[in-house]
Amino acid sequence: MYDRLLVPVDLGDTSSLDNALPVAAALATGPNAEVHVLTVVPTSGMAVVGSYLPEDYAEKASDGAKEMLAKALEEKRALCEPVTLKGHVTRGSVYQEIIHTADALNCDAIVMTAHSPDLKDYLLGPNAARVVRHAKQSVMVIRG
Template sequence: MFNKILLAVDINDDAGAQRAADHGLELARMCGAELHVLNVVPDMGFNLVGSAFGPEHAKQVRTETETALRTWAEGAMPGAGIAGLHVSQGTVYDQIIRKADKLGADAIVVGAHRPELRDYLVGPNAARVVRHAKQAVLVVR
């Protein structure tokens, strides 16, 4: 059914990331698919804010996030045989879609929070991934 799956997790939400990981692992096992894991570091917002920290800060954040993702994956999915761990920085839903396209993923597994009023007006990342991705998307609550 699927050959390559992208599991997008927020490692700052342990429970939600674990639920998504459990479903992503099961789907990969059922399909005999390659599993890639992505964590996105959101943009800092205004360019003025980002420029105040400089390139060294961005590099440090990326390095720390890569280490944290590796540690999380070892604990949450021991022995899973993950094909790749990836860290991107930018708009969350956009980076998920870009990484899925770049990897040639057939499916995306993403966690979702319970919707709040503001989510109905703006739209959460999971909903945007569902609307814009070319791949099949499994949203895990």
């Protein structure tokens, strides 16, 4: 059905991998199918906040995320065999990085988890809702 899928994950919540990865693997049916797993390290936001962080904070956060993602993918690889898994770490706004990465990797679809909505999510809009609204690709949202 799809050749290239993007699975954005929150490394602080393993259910995002456990729930979305098997679905993405099942949808990746092309002979050279790939599942790209993305984690986004959020930026510090306002410059005034960033000024209180160590100079190398962003690099250390990205390096730590790369290590955590590599370990998580190794542990979960069996959920996706024989589909190829590739990990990616970016920095920035979560939903914007998901959309940008899906476009840059020429993905056919995005498979992501979303938690049960709280009242604040109806007012502000969670990342999943923003991705659904703005992505060019098909988006499957799995309840986590």
